[in-house]
Each structure stands twice: as C-alpha cells, then as structure tokens.
Amino acid sequence: MSDITVPAVNLTIDGQKVSVPGNFTILEAAREIGVHIPHLCYHPDLSREGNCRVCVVELKGARSLVASCVYLVADGMEVHTNTPWVRETRKTVIELMLANHPEDCLFCVKNQRCELQALAAEVGVRQIRFRGEKRKAEKDTDNPAIVRDPEKCILCTRCVRVCSERQGLDVYTSTNRGFDSIVGPAFGLGLDKVACSFCGQCTSVCPTAALTEKDDTHEVWDALADPEKYVVVQTAPSVRVALGEEFGMKSGGIVTGRMVAALRRMGFDKVFDTDFAADMTIMEEGHELLHRIRTGGVLPMMTSCSPGWVNFVETLYPEILPHLSSAKSPQQMFGVTVKTYFAEREKIDPAKIVSVSIMPCTAKKWEARRPQFDDSGYRDVDIVITTRELARMIKQASIDFAALPEEDYDAPMGISTGGGQIFGATGGVMEAALRTAYEVHTGRKLDNVDFCEVRGLQGIKESQVDFGNGLILRVAVAHTLRNARKLVEKIRAGDADYHFIEIMACPGGCIAGGGQPYPIDNDVRAARMKSMYDIDVQKTYRKSHENPAIIELYDTWMGKPLGERAHHLLHTRFAPQERLK
Amino acid sequence: MEKKFADRDLACLTQLDEFLTSLEGEKGALIPVLQKAQDLFGYLPMEVLVYISRKIGVPISRVYGVVTFYSQFHLVPRGRNVIRSCQGTACHVRGASAVMREVRKCLELEGGAATTDNLRFTLESVACIGCCGLAPVMTVNGDTYGRLVPEKVGDILEQYR
Secondary structure, eight states, X not given: OXXXXXXXXXXXXXXXXXXXXXTOBHHHHHHHTTOOOOOSSOOTTSOOOOOSOTTEEEETTOSSOEETTTOBOXXXXXXXXXXXXXXXXXXXXXXXXXXXXXXXXXXXXXXXXXXXXXXXXXXXXXXXXOOOOOOOOOOBOOSSSEEEOGGGOOOOOHHHHIIIIITSOXXXXXXXXXXXXXXXXXXXXXXXXBTOOOOOHHHHHOSSTTEEEOOOHHHHHHHHHOTTOEEEEEEOTTGXXXXXXXXXXXXXXXXXXXXXXXXXXXXXXXXXXXXXXXXXXXXXXXXXXXXXXXHTOSSSEEOOOOHHHHHHHHHHOGGGGGGBOOBOOHHHHHHHHIIIXXXXXXXXXXXXXXXXXXXXXXXXXXXXXXXXXXXXXXOSOOEEEEHHHHHHHHHHTTOOGGGOOOOOXXXXXXXXXXXXXXXXXXXXXXXXXXXXXXXXXXOSOOSOOOOGGGXXXXXEEEEEEEOSTTOEEEEEEEESHHHHHHHXXXXXXXXXXXXXXXXXXXXXXXXXXXXXXXXXXXXXXXXXXXXXXXXXXXXXXXXXXXXXXXXXXXXXXXXXXXXHHHHHHHBOOOOOOOOBO | OOOOOOHHHHHHHHHHHHHHHHTTTOTTOHHXXXXXXXXXXXXXXXXXXXXXXXXXXXXXXXXXXXXXXXXXXXXXXXXXXXXXXXXXXXXXXXXXXHHHHHHHHHHTOOTTOOBOTTXXXXXXXXXXXXXXXXXXXXXXXXXXXXXXXXXXXXXXXXXXX
C-alpha cells in the first residue's frame, strides 16, 4: 500500500507528533499512532474513494472538514479527529444514511455484523432527525447464491470496487443519480443474467445487508428435525480455520474438533470431511494430468474446483473449456460418493440421505444446483451453507462453542491427508497434486513434500518440478479472477507454456472465500493460510494417494482413477453460459 | 439474452462504426459515442450499448451507469416530437401544472408514460427553459410557446399531429 522509499513528513494528529511516508493518508497516519477514525466506504483491500464522508477530520487552516481516507499527509499538518465539529458532522452523515435505510435491524441477517449499525452505536445516534421518502427497490433473489437488497445499500461502492479491481468482472455500477441512485448490474438485471461468478466477494465487503449469502439454514434445520432423514455433513478445508472468528477467537484459530462436536450436537448423523473428497479430486485430477501429458491431450490443464472460476470460464471464455480438468470439485465428489458408496456400505437408502455441505463459498450453492450433478441418481449435494450460516446455526442451537470438547470426524469419509487440507489456500491444490503426481509418475518416494514456491499471497506464482525422464513439469497458480484472466489471455495468445494451472477465484483462495467470516484483510488471510499448513504438517499422511480410506474406496469399490465407475461418478463436463457481458 | 440487430438498424451500425474508427485510440470517448449512437438510432437500445461496450472495451455496467446518469440519454424509443414543459419557479407559480395536465390529457398519456403509443409525442418536464418572462412556457421540438393557458394546448399540439 505505502512505499517506504517515499520521504517522510511530520504532522500532528490530536496533539501527537507522527512521522510517516508522504504517500500516507491521514487515516493511515492516525492508525500508526493508535488513533481510530471511524470510516465506512474505506476498505484496506480496495482503492480509496472518499464517498461516505464518515471519516472526516478537522485540518487546521482548511475551510471545511476533509475525508481522511483520501486526504494525503503533508509536512506541518495539524489534524484534529475529535472536535465538536467533527463529531457532529460524523453523526449527521450517519443519520442521513439511516434516513434512507430500512429500520429492521432486529430482524436483519446482518444484525450485530453490520458496519452501519456499529457506527450508529459508536457515534451515538439515538434518533433519526430526518424523516422522508425512502428508496424503494426490488430484492434480487433469482439465484441460489447471493441476495441483493438495494434498499439496504448505502452507495459506498465497495462491491463495485471489489468486483472490478479484484475480479475484473465489473458486474456492479452506480446507476441513475440523486435520490434514484442505485448500485447494481446493468439494466437492473439479476445477477444470474450478467457475468457474475457468484464468488461472493461483494458479500464479504458489503458493510450492510445489501449483499448477503442466500440463507439456507432453514432447510438444514428442517432436514435435521425429520426423523425419516439421514443427514450427513461435509466441511470444507477452510471452514475450520475461520469459524472460530465468529465466536470471538483470533484470526486463523484452528477449531476443527470443536466444529465437529458442534455439528454432532446439532444432530447430524455423520460428520464427514470435504478433505477426504479433496484427496479423491487429487487422485482423479493428478491421473488426468499425467494422462493428458502422456497422450498429447489439451495442455495446460486447469483446475476446476473453484466454482466461481468455472462460472467465469463458461460465461466469458467458453473457448478454453477444454483446458479445464473434467474432475468434479471435492464438494461434488463427496456428494456423489456419499449417496452411492457410503449408502451401499452402510445399507442406507440413498433416497433418505440429505447431504449438507459447509463451504467458505457462495458459488458452491450455485454449483450444487447444476443440473448435471445428479450422477448418484439423486441430487448429489442437497443443501450448501456458508461458514457464516453455520456460525448462526451454532448460535441458534445455544451451543457454547468455546466450551466444546474436540471430537474427531466419522470414518470413512472423515479420514483425510494434508494434501486434501491445503486445498483451501491458493497454491494448495497444485501442491497436493504435485505430491501425488510425482510419486505416481516416477514410482519414487517424494522426500520433501513442501512446494513452497506455490504458496503465499503473490497474485501469480510459477514453478517447475523435475519429474525425471526428461519431464520438467511447469506449473502456474493464480488467485482472483483478475489474475486468472491474465493466464487465460496467455493461453489464448499461445504463450502459456505450462502443463498445469491452478486457479482460485477468491483472493488468497477459499480461506478468504465469499462465504467466510468478515472482516477480511491480508493479515487475516495470512493467519488462516498459516493454519492450513500447520494442519497439513500435523497430519499422519500428507499425500492424498496414501489416505487409507481412499485406498480402500478405490480397491473395494471405485476401481481405478479415471476408470469406468470413476469416469461416470467423479467427472463432468462444462458448457457455455449465455449471459449479458 | 442478447437481441440481434434488425436490418434497418444495420445501416445505422455502419455509420456508428465509421464514427468509432475516427475516434480510435482516444480515451474518454464514451459520451461522444453514445451521443452519436443516439442520433443514429433515436435512442439507446440494449444491443447497441452492448455493441459499444465491446467495441471500446468499457464494461457494459459502466456504459449503463453513464447512460442513466445523464438525462440526455434515453433507453426507450422517443416520439418524433419532443415537448418540454417548463416546471421552473416562475412557470410553476403561473400555472405550469395545469398546462402539463392538459398536455397529458390531450396526448392520452396514462400513468407515468412519457411517450405516446404511436411514437408521435414525447413529453418531458424541464426545470427552466430560460424565458421566465413568458411563463408558463413549453417548447415543441425547437418552437417556444409562452403565456400558456390550458385552453391553448390542444391547438398547439394539433400542428404536430
């Protein structure tokens, strides 16, 4: 964000002297000395706009207050963040926003998670002095992933910025003007009619409930309450390193055991792990990669487990669909396996199984509803809820999360390796695939399983691995759709000299997916990511193909990777989506 | 999702292409391009906006944002004759509302509609035309009509039918 080579300037903020680089804003300088300036449209991940005017401060010699999130520091500046003028203005700004905002906080899905609500409390709003007409606009509930409620929008444009700057999709824009202003897609269309990937990053930066995940918790409660149903749950790798934040724990805290205990207490019949299915994905995807290399198939092969990324390709770049691995995502592999293999093994009627998944992702809701995902003969995954929805359910069940014991997943589909676990961080699928593909291809044991070059928050990472016999495997990893697009353009230009590319739609990978607890910034991403690799190191097995439950599954039932049964159950195909773009 | 162009629009599209070529490489060309397109098509249909978006590499959402911000751009077809009825302060106090009501009645405009079904007239309200001495005022195309009373409206509109 700020470059330390910029010459420092000296200023005072509330009487305290501070020296910061000259490209700092007043807001950033204040943070350096622990002075908190309330703000709303500002977000550390995004460009600064100065839209909302909540962060105004008094600047000696200036005629009016200035927005501290955009105003740069200068030598000799004297800033006051806490004068009667500042406090009164800040409060008025919030009151004006509230004057055009529904007053249903008690029933709002964002209750106690809303930044506008928190600010109103912080600045001490006790009444709304301004009464008048309020914006009327239809909710967009036409897709299974994201709900858009323009009446709750405060026009901060964080969604516009995250969708444009991070994802390069530009789904949102400010439309109309004055009182009629609305942030939304072109022509007032629903998100399912435009090039939305359903990644949910907009829901993760929206300060109010204008953009939220579609709430499917009622369906889960109904299934759990039905004595005829056998309800199984899978939890994605990233949920366990973020869920604790919803209960006041530090960022990245590992709560695997407590999460499993909570799910049992909620009434799930089996608590399984998406990590198991991630190991299956590696079996299939790893073998597919080697098959493509050996038979002259389409290269580079690209991962297809991030549903936001799949939507992106189907909508904007259908011509590169042959590059996508045909392997289903872990969520869908789990879904189809639980209603076939597990049902057969446990002699349970698959018609009675309700398959629930807990995901860090809003696009997974969309993925589960794709028409082709019924290879088990039933809907492979019935209900998808996000980490945030799970946290709400645990609270509704009056479970004291912090006091729970640590419990283990159920066998067999709760047994997993470190390879499956690291799927949730950008570079993780690549690393897990390399661990397995290397040993399958060379027949030799891989001593150092850590492929550190593909880890971390850098936008695009490249590496090569010597597989022996003249095969140097060249790989690339990208996260965010803006970075993904760069690699896609390289492929289109014929310059993508890679064998394998991993793409995750969200910045940092699933650990910062659109369904994860907020607020999220790079510190939070780094903390969650570190926990992913900490779990990996502690696992008995770190290579997917060494998972004893996976070996048993293939030996006793599935057959060979890419074999007939696997082909039918674990692979799929993708097709272009017609949307406005 | 996407509509195809009708044959009669293809000629307009060719002219739009020529204009786009003349602007090649220029930044900030969106507004002139939209103005040109509206001149050619009479309004800005969705398929024309999508076409412009792709041609100049500006996301369709942003194109739509600009179109809806400026009152000069129109997303729906407009009548051949455009009536601007002034609702400025001077016109207001001298009975502009009654004049406006009469126009709507003569044109049989129901509800919020601003354009007649036969596309003969579009009615707009404006904040001030700049000839308060003639209040209340309206213009039809370029012609100005001042010191209006509702009784005069019917005869004026008749000239444009």
